[in-house]
Amino acid sequence: MSSPRDHRVLVPVDVLEGESVPSTIVDAFASIPVVLLGYRKVPDQTATEQARDQYGDRARAELEELRTVFEAVNCDVTTRLAFTHDRLKTFERVAVDESCDAVLLLNPAPVLESVLVAIRSDVNVDHIARLLRTVLDGTSLEVTLFHVAADESRREAGAELLETARTALVDEGVAADRIDSRVVVDGSPTTEILEAADDHDLLVVGESRPSVRHYVFRDRAERLAKRTVDPVLVIRGEYLEADDETDSGSSGQ
Template sequence: MTRIDELRILVPVDVSETEPPPLDVLDHLGAVEVVLLGYFPVPDQAEPALLRDQYGPEATDRLDAVADEHGNPAEVLVFTHDREATIDRIADEYDCDAVLTAGRSTVVDRVLVPLRGDVNLDRILAVVADLLLAGNETATLFHSVAEDADPTQGELLLMGAVDRLVEYGVERDRVDWQLSKGGDPQTDIVELGAAYDLVVLGETEPPLRERIIGDVLSAIVDALDVPSLIVRDVE
């Protein structure tokens, strides 16, 4: 089984905005290590160094204020033309296991974990196990079966995933599973996610930027009101 010695999460924050993002979820994830990435978007025609000279102190103050609210994690400030490339680079540089997107959850009691198959499954379950072992959350493992497909494989996937979490040390009564036969995973995840405090998703292959820009995962993350934790596929 894949094991993660110490769960490290990258949290991107747009420091060009005056209002900080809702990150209350950080205070309810237990003993995880956080790297706070403050990024300042730079227009294509502008030089990052010039904007850093102009807005650097203000951006630093905003990033410091977010850090002060959430336990003073490690901070990185970047002025960048490409947000997604920066997230990918810093996640690699700091060896982050997952990337957290902001959302309006003030507690984390219930975690939804959509599973698509064997893709990135080991790391997703390792991250979920670390979250559950660090706190008191419960988790629902979820799989959406394509229309007219045999649901048996989905059931086996979910039951096997539950067994693996138990092998990690998670109590069996803190994990359940749900199978949907609606045939539209994106809609299923967004609708079901509204009833949870955090959604754990997995990228299908590196780099992270390709999983965030213009694909199904991006649409799901954008549609969710609750925070999402995107588990990186870095094996």
């Protein structure tokens, strides 16, 4: 069984827009090493070095204040600061640099009691189960495993997929009575996921196979984060593209 210290979650925060991390999220992720990425998206015509010179001190102060919030609950927290023209590309690059297993796209989370885990047919359910068990440690969060089948003929396969995920979670030490499963049949997975997320407090989505990981992160996960009121945890794969950003890093225990 994996240890919480085997995982790491990237938490991007727009520090100069007053974005904060909800206390419920801080508490839920306290046992997992967190990389706080303070970022600022700058216009294409503005050099990132210029933005760093102009706003760097203020951004670092805001990021340091956020760090103390995590340290107050004994979280192992590392900080990074970036000024960038493409925030999603920055999230991807820092996730790779810091060996993060997931990226948490923030939304308000006044209550954190239940998790919806949207599982596609082409994701690694064992990997999702290991990370999800880490998130669930020390919490009373209830879990709903959710799959959208393309048509009625795929319903049974979807149920089998969720049973595989359920078994993997139980094998990781999650109590079976905390796990529910639901398969729906519809042509629009994004719509169904958003409707189901209305009844939950945290949405977990996994990236699909390597050939489309980049597309899924930039498209579906981002659309879900924009259209749901829940925080979205994207369990990621491996990808890396160059970026023209200015980045500074610091770490703390």
